[in-house]
Amino acid sequence: MVDSSWLGLEKKVIIVTGGASGIGKHIARTLTEAGAQVIVGDLHVETGEQEENGIYHVQLDVTKKDSVEHLVKHVVNKFGTIDGLVNNAGINLPRLLVDFRGEKPEYELDEKTFDLMVSVNQKGVFLMTQAVVREFLKKGSGVVVNISSEAGMEGSNGQSVYSATKGAVNGFTRSWAKELGSHHIRVVAVAPGINEKTGLTTDAYNEALAYTRNITVDELGxxxxxxxxxGRPGRLDDIGNLVTYLLSDRAAYITGTTVNITGGKSRG
Ligand SMILES: NC(=O)c1ccc[n+]([C@@H]2O[C@H](COP(=O)([O-])OP(=O)(O)OC[C@H]3O[C@@H](n4cnc5c(N)ncnc54)[C@H](O)[C@@H]3O)[C@@H](O)[C@H]2O)c1
Structure with missing residues (x-):
């Protein structure tokens, strides 16, 4: 195991939303290895005393204010404080603005898909950050790391709403960093590109994305x-390591920016 003591994250209390799968799960594991007390909030976990590798789970729907406030109260009651938040929960449903080939109308953007993606990727980040920052303000410190996407920097064929929600996350990051800097609260974002397979990159996702790009699934890349x-996709550990660093005081002068982690790729 890598020696993470230089990060000084031992016993820091850090919430990772969407930490039951994929990137969030790796972030949670990396933080735990660095000695942090991680709380995973996710739709697909059961709340309770069950603990796995010291990671505590709380059922959470980031789109619901009650659920978010319940999580924050639960964490403060159980662990006494919150030092960091990783807004990682997110969904990606590839859709064309207009199904110009007319073969698969189900892959044309509709209001339900729009509302769902905005609700999880954008409103969820707002609700979580507001509730946690109220706690940060009481003690005058804290770090928020938002998981954005290269698509939010560059735009992406077949992923316009996803890209727009991640662009909004970048805007939140820059704006909240300005609002909160004088309270010693940092807000940073991380923008991954193409990565190892996660729960997000399912067969259904690949099928939808291939259709929106008028290529076959095999041609997807x-x-x-x-x-x-x-020359390789991002490893989930690459992202876990970056997020862990950004949460630490070793990154004390980094705020209000989105860090690309794409292996140099810059077009989505
Ligand atoms: N996979 C990639 O290549 C990639 C690239 C760039 C950015 N991202 C971003 O990384 C983040 C994690 O993605 P992933 O690929 O690990 O996906 P994933 O599907 O493996 O994990 C997402 C997790 O979020 C949870 N979740 C979904 N809706 C939720 C809600 N309403 N409340 C609470 N939890 C909810 C899911 O249960 C799941 O555990 C997302 O924000 C995604 O946009 C992923």
Whole structure:
């Protein structure tokens, strides 16, 4: 195991939303290895005393204010404080603005899909950050790390709403960093590109994305050397390591910015 003591995260209380799967799960694991007390809030976990590798789970729907406030109260009652928040919960449903080929109307953007994506990826980040920052303000410190996406920086074919919600996350990051800097609260975002498979990149996701790009699922991108200068997809550990660093005091002068972690790829 890597020696993470230089990060000084031992016993820090950090909430990771969407930490039951994929990137969030790796972030939670990396933080735990660095000695932090991690609380995973996710739709797909059971609340209670069950603990796994010291990670405490609380059932959470980031789109519901009651659920968010319940999580924050629960964490403060049980662990006494909150030092960090990772807004990682997110969904991605590829859709075309207009199904111009007319073959699969189910992959044309509709209000239900729009509302769902905005609700999880954008409103969820707002609700979580507001509730946690109220706690940060009581003690005059804290770090928020938002999981954005390269799509939110560059735009992305077939992912306009996803891209817009991640662009909003970047805007939140810059604005809240300005609002909260004088209270010693940092707000940073991380923008991954193409990564190892997660719960988000399902067969259904690949099928929808391929249709929106008028290519086959097989053509979706296996020759990473063409798209990614470093020639490989991102490892979940790459993202876990970056987020862990940003949560630590070693990153004390970084706020109000989105850090790309894409192996040099810059077009979505
Ligand atoms: N996978 C990628 O290649 C990639 C690239 C760039 C950015 N991201 C971002 O990384 C984050 C994690 O994605 P992932 O690929 O690990 O996905 P994932 O599907 O594996 O994990 C997402 C988690 O969020 C949870 N979740 C969904 N809706 C929720 C809600 N309303 N309340 C609470 N929890 C909820 C899910 O239960 C799941 O455990 C997302 O914000 C995503 O947009 C992923």
């Amino acid at each position: 296996t020759d990473y050397s063409k798209a990614i200068p470093l």
